[in-house]
Amino acid sequence: VSGKDASSAKWRLQSVRIRGFRGIAHEQFLEFGGKSALLKGNNGVGKSTVALALQWTLFGKFPENVLQNVSLDRFLLPVSAATKGQVSSCEVVFAQGREKLVVARDGKSFSVTVGSERLSDARAEARRDQLLGLDMDTLVRAVLLQQTRVRGLLLDELKERNRAMDRLLGMDAVEELLEVLKTKPAADAANAWRQAVETEKRELEAQLKLLQGQLEDAERRARTAGFFNKDLNFVGLRNRYAQLGDDFEKLAREHGVTIEPLPPCDTAAKAEVVSRAFAKGLQSVRVGSDRQKRLQAAQNEIARLELLQSRWNTVMAARDDAAQQRARLAAEHGAHENLLERIALAEKRIVEERETLRSASSLRQLLADARRHIEGQAAPQCPVCEQSARDLDASLRKRIDVMSTETIRAIEAACKRTEQEVSSLRDIARRSTEAEKLAASQQESLDKLRQEIVAALGGAGIAENKIRVRLSESIDAAGKTVRGLSEGVAALEKALEALADNERTVRDGLVPVLVGREAVAAFELRNKKVEAQHAESLARGEEMAQLAAHLERVRAALLEAKEELASESLGRAGPRAQQLYRLLVKQPLFDTLDIRTIPRAKKVDYAFEVSSKGASSTAREARLVLSDGQLTATAMALFFGLAESTQHNLDMLYVDDPTQNLDLRAKEAMAKVVTEMSMRRQIILATQDEDFASFLEASGFAGAAVVHHFTGWNHDPSVKTTLPGAMR
Amino acid sequence: MNAIDETVVSKIRAQREHAEVLELWKKLWAAYGSGRAAAVEQVLTGLVKLPSGPGLTTMQGRRR
Numbered sequence: 001v002s003g004k005d006a007s008s009a010k011w012r013l014q015s016v017r018i019r020g021f022r023g024i025a026h027e028q029f030l031e032f033g034g035k036s037a038l039l040k041g042n043n044g045v046g047k048s049t050v051a052l053a054l055q056w057t058l059f060g061k062f063p064e065n066v067l068q069n070v071s072l073d074r075f076l077l078p079v080s081a082a083t084k085g086q087v088s089s090c091e092v093v094f095a096q097g098r099e100k101l102v103v104a105r106d107g108k109s110f111s112v113t114v115g116s117e118r119l120s121d122a123r124a125e126a127r128r129d130q131l132l133g134l135d136m137d138t139l140v141r142a143v144l145l146q147q148t149r150v151r152g153l154l155l156d157e158l159k160e161r162n163r164a165m166d167r168l169l170g171m172d173a174v175e176e177l178l179e180v181l182k183t184k185p186a187a188d189a190a191n192a193w194r195q196a197v198e199t200e201k202r203e204l205e206a207q208l209k210l211l212q213g214q215l216e217d218a219e220r221r222a223r224t225a226g227f228f229n230k231d232l233n234f235v236g237l238r239n240r241y242a243q244l245g246d247d248f249e250k251l252a253r254e255h256g257v258t259i260e261p262l263p264p265c266d267t268a269a270k271a272e273v274v275s276r277a278f279a280k281g282l283q284s285v286r287v288g289s290d291r292q293k294r295l296q297a298a299q300n301e302i303a304r305l306e307l308l309q310s311r312w313n314t315v316m317a318a319r320d321d322a323a324q325q326r327a328r329l330a331a332e333h334g335a336h337e338n339l340l341e342r343i344a345l346a347e348k349r350i351v352e353e354r355e356t357l358r359s360a361s362s363l364r365q366l367l368a369d370a371r372r373h374i375e376g377q378a379a380p381q382c383p384v385c386e387q388s389a390r391d392l393d394a395s396l397r398k399r400i401d402v403m404s405t406e407t408i409r410a411i412e413a414a415c416k417r418t419e420q421e422v423s424s425l426r427d428i429a430r431r432s433t434e435a436e437k438l439a440a441s442q443q444e445s446l447d448k449l450r451q452e453i454v455a456a457l458g459g460a461g462i463a464e465n466k467i468r469v470r471l472s473e474s475i476d477a478a479g480k481t482v483r484g485l486s487e488g489v490a491a492l493e494k495a496l497e498a499l500a501d502n503e504r505t506v507r508d509g510l511v512p513v514l515v516g517r518e519a520v521a522a523f524e525l526r527n528k529k530v531e532a533q534h535a536e537s538l539a540r541g542e543e544m545a546q547l548a549a550h551l552e553r554v555r556a557a558l559l560e561a562k563e564e565l566a567s568e569s570l571g572r573a574g575p576r577a578q579q580l581y582r583l584l585v586k587q588p589l590f591d592t593l594d595i596r597t598i599p600r601a602k603k604v605d606y607a608f609e610v611s612s613k614g615a616s617s618t619a620r621e622a623r624l625v626l627s628d629g630q631l632t633a634t635a636m637a638l639f640f641g642l643a644e645s646t647q648h649n650l651d652m653l654y655v656d657d658p659t660q661n662l663d664l665r666a667k668e669a670m671a672k673v674v675t676e677m678s679m680r681r682q683i684i685l686a687t688q689d690e691d692f693a694s695f696l697e698a699s700g701f702a703g704a705a706v707v708h709h710f711t712g713w714n715h716d717p718s719v720k721t722t723l724p725g726a727m728r
Numbered sequence: 729m730n731a732i733d734e735t736v737v738s739k740i741r742a743q744r745e746h747a748e749v750l751e752l753w754k755k756l757w758a759a760y761g762s763g764r765a766a767a768v769e770q771v772l773t774g775l776v777k778l779p780s781g782p783g784l785t786t787m788q789g790r791r792r
Binding site: 560 | 776779
């Protein structure tokens with residue numbers, strides 16, 4: 001425990017100062033003085049904080065499985081009183097003889113001080129690595145021994161046991177690399193490049209075949225249309241369009257139309273423009289030729305005359321209807337003047353008949369008065385005619401009756417008839433007047449139209465009965481003109497159509513051949529560039545294939561390295577692990593521990609076996625024949641063996657809670673083992689196990705070591721420190 | 729950790745025509761040192777290139 005043996009040339013832990021870190025809200029200073037130490041106390045009083053502070057101070061991080069789903073900053077802050085802005089800081093002091101190494105870290109900086117040399121950040125890290133000779137993984141694997149790291153060895157799953165063994169041996173980095181160094185993506189990429197080239201080659205071949213097929217069809221059509229091989233070129237195209245242009249201009253001139261000359265055509269691309277110009281020229285000749293203009297004028301004249309003819313027929317018919325109606329009235333009722341005369345006579349007769357009626361009425365009144373007089377006289381005779389009164393009265397009564405019933409009625413009836421006759425005559429006279437007016441109006445319209453026709457046909461005047469004939473003659477004459485002009489226009493149209501046919505033959509026969517040849521040539525030119533790109537693609541594929549092969553070789557080297565390094569570690573740790581196995585487990589039947597690598601094709605497995613005196617026939621897989629407690633002790637034996645055989649410059653082992661699952665006998669054995677180990681190096685033990693603490697006292701460990709008794713926790717641990725005699 | 733690198737390097741050196749393999753390993757190991765498996769995957773992602781698009785005529789190669 002004195003530390004004055006051969007290993008005193010290495011660094012030992014002198015002290016740890018912790019501020020605002022995990023289980024320590026304020027500050028805790030723990031002195032070790034290079035001695036072994038015992039950190040004892042119940043769970044949750046801050047013992048593990050010391051180990052975490054050591055890791056963080058030295059390397060500023062933790063193994064990946066420590067920090068899962070939590071940021072480093074949140075993990076560091078005090079569990080009880082984390083406040084914003086609080087900064088964790090720790091200082092660890094090591095000593096080597098008189099020389100001191102101070103390692104300090106807070107949230108922002110890292111420093112290493114050796115003697116008067118003070119370095120920070122990257123330079124401090126380099127100095128740390130140089131002085132301590134270990135990295136974080138080695139620290140966790142070979143200095144800070146935590147039983148949680150051997151739990152995997154107890155699991156049934158071979159993969160989990162292999163993984164636990166990898167962690168113990170520091171081979172987890174190799175496994176992690178093997179996990180990500182897959183060759184398949186590179187091999188797939190190589191195939192993808194090759195296939196992409198193949199696919200595109202096939203597509204390009206198909207496209208070329210299609211273009212060639214289209215060209216052959218075009219050539220066949222061109223020959224059918226009368227082109228010879230000598231025509232199937234751009235000179236042929238230019239000559240054909242030039243000839244077409246000359247012919248077209250000549251025809252246009254003949255028909256009095258000036259057209260734009262066709263543009264020269266010596267490429268397939270220009271053919272479309274020339275063709276459009278030709279079509280435009282055709283249309284202008286069709287519309288603008290002399291004959292066409294004259295024909296249009298003649299057709300307009302016919303239409304005008306036919307319209308006049310139609311109007312003449314209509315107005316004539318209306319005029320004739322009116323005349324007929326007037327003649328019919330005259331035939332039935334006489335002339336209009338006679339009718340007026342008859343109406344005057346009838347009206348005169350009515351006046352007379354009314355006078356006669358008035359006289360008759362007066363006479364009847366006179367007779368009635370005479371009779372009343374006679375009736376009033378007593379004389380039996382008339383004094384005038386001497387007729388008897390009685391006869392006279394009878395005669396008067398008879399005359400009065402005749403007057404009343406016959407004479408006056410006859411006169412009234414004659415008067416009424418005459419009035420009806422007058423009414424009838426007046427109605428006829430009105431109709432006659434209207435017929436007269438209509439006839440006059442129609443005649444007037446006819447006369448106006450006649451004047452219009454005369455003006456249209458020319459000449460001084462045309463009699464009404466000649467109009468129809470003259471119109472027909474004019475229409476016939478115009479028809480003859482139209483027929484004559486139509487024949488000329490048809491001849492022009494035929495000539496134009498022949499030119500159009502000629503142009504169509506060039507456009508549909510010759511141009512497609514030239515277009516097809518251009519397309520094939522352009523495609524072949526592009527194909528040459530694509531072939532160069534394909535070569536690049538194949539080279540890229542080859543590059544990917546090579547990458548896959550290189551990755552495979554890296555994997556192979558990794559596996560070989562793993563097998564070699566693991567075998568070496570196990571070879572170095574084996575004898576010590578064997579010795580510790582016997583001391584800690586004391587299995588009566590299986591007294592020999594055998595841990596070795598088993599190289600496989602694509603991985604490295606581990607054998608974790610026990611046997612009787614090393615006889616292979618008795619070898620059994622440890623987890624099948626040992627209890628969990630024995631298995632834990634066996635794992636700890638391997639753990640210690642590996643830790644002791646790992647080379648670095650820290651002369652200390654920090655062992656956290658080594659007695660989980662162990663029975664009393666094993667705890668006692670463990671106490672003896674760590675006491676024995678503390679004779680050669682600084683051992684720092686953390687435990688909550690009172691039995692184990694008692695065994696450590698009995699074995700002499702506790703008496704020679706610094707004892708930090710964590711008695712309780714309230715934001716900070718309460719620590720009672722007992723220094724060994726040499727330090728007091 | 730250095731032991732792993734040294735051993736792997738010696739194993740690769742023992743292979744024939746190992747210059748490119750060794751270079752690849754150094755690149756991967758450096759990445760592992762700076763960012764563990766994630767960094768290695770990133771390096772591999774950068775190395776593995778796949779053709780892009782249906783045709784190769786405009787192909788630049790894309791990363792996985």
